[in-house]
Amino acid sequence: xxxxxxxxxxxxxxxxxxxxxxxxxxxxxxxxxxxxxxxxxxxxxxxxxxxxxxxxxxxxxxxxxxxxxxxxxxxxxxxxxxxxxxxxxxxxxxxxxxxxxxxxxxxxxxxxxxxxxxxxxxxxxxxxxxxxxxxxxxxxxxxxxxxxxxxxxxxxxxxxxxxxxxxxxxxxxxxxxxxxxxxxxxxxxxxxxxxxxxxxxxxxxxxxxxxxxxxxxxxxxxxxxxxxxxxxxxxxxxxxxxxxxxxxxxxxxx
Numbered sequence: 001x002x003x004x005x006x007x008x009x010x011x012x013x014x015x016x017x018x019x020x021x022x023x024x025x026x027x028x029x030x031x032x033x034x035x036x037x038x039x040x041x042x043x044x045x046x047x048x049x050x051x052x053x054x055x056x057x058x059x060x061x062x063x064x065x066x067x068x069x070x071x072x073x074x075x076x077x078x079x080x081x082x083x084x085x086x087x088x089x090x091x092x093x094x095x096x097x098x099x100x101x102x103x104x105x106x107x108x109x110x111x112x113x114x115x116x117x118x119x120x121x122x123x124x125x126x127x128x129x130x131x132x133x134x135x136x137x138x139x140x141x142x143x144x145x146x147x148x149x150x151x152x153x154x155x156x157x158x159x160x161x162x163x164x165x166x167x168x169x170x171x172x173x174x175x176x177x178x179x180x181x182x183x184x185x186x187x188x189x190x191x192x193x194x195x196x197x198x199x200x201x202x203x204x205x206x207x208x209x210x211x212x213x214x215x216x217x218x219x220x221x222x223x224x225x226x227x228x229x230x231x232x233x234x235x236x237x238x239x240x241x242x243x244x245x246x247x248x249x250x251x252x253x254x
Contacts, residue, residue, distance in 0.1 A: 003134035007127040007194035010147035011187025014123070017151035018183025021158025025166050025175045034235065036156060040227035041236035043153030045243025047215045047223070053251040054146045055125060055212035058132075058139070059205040068205035075206075076121060076213025083117050084221065116182045118222075121214030122150050123189025128207040131194030135201070145250040152246070154183060 059069040129143035162179025166172060193211075197204045227236045 003131040007130035007190040011190035015183040018158040019180035021155035022162040022179025025162040039156035041239030042243035044223040045240040049247035051212035059208040072206035072209025073213035076210040123186035124193035125211035127190030127193025131197035
């Protein structure tokens with residue numbers, strides 16, 4: 001199988017985890033905020049570990065200097081900064097949830113749109129590694145580890161969309177459908193990332209670092225601040241450390 005096919009399958013897994021999280025709405029109308037905060041902390045730990053162990057470290061190893069890693073890392077953060085800066089909505093961030101002014105249809109659409117944009121670099125993160133695995137099979141376990149880690153953090157993200165929509169009055173079915181929509185872009189982004197590095201191999205160190213920069217931006221801009229909303233951070237901190245340890249284990253064991 002080509003790297004693009006592996007990337008597509010990995011994207012289907014991460015999308016499935018988003019859908020599974022959105023399916024929580026069939027059982028619950030709300031989620032305890034402390035539980036959600038701990039899940040966001042866990043997701044932050046997963047993404048921090050994946051950014052270093054699975055993305056930045058290989059990027060540095062592939063280059064004679066640290067320039068590609070630094071440039072790619074900064075570009076990843078700048079990309080999401082631009083997305084946040086110019087997204088044409090008034091928003092108040094609370095984790096992955098974005099509360100908007102305006103009618104329900106507009107709020108629902110912009111919520112999904114914003115989260116979908118943030119899922120693009122996540123899909124590319126493991127897509128570029130699957131692409132690299134086509135010529136270097138040793139990278140395949142690394143790509144699998146990243147996909148698993150991102151899938152883990154996608155679960156609370158799906159719930160963070162579907163449950164608030166349900167609270168606003170949408171039906172259970174519509175809340176689920178809209179909650180899982182944001183994950184559909186990940187298989188597409190993963191395939192694009194894989195194809196880029198397969199056909200333009202010189203881009204690989206930059207692409208790996210770009211994905212790392214985008215993920216660190218999401219962690220520091222959204223996940224950690226939102227998870228500390230109740231100002232009782234011990235459980236969140238332990239969740240972050242646990243997420244980091246799990247991702248480090250996956251990266252080294254696989």
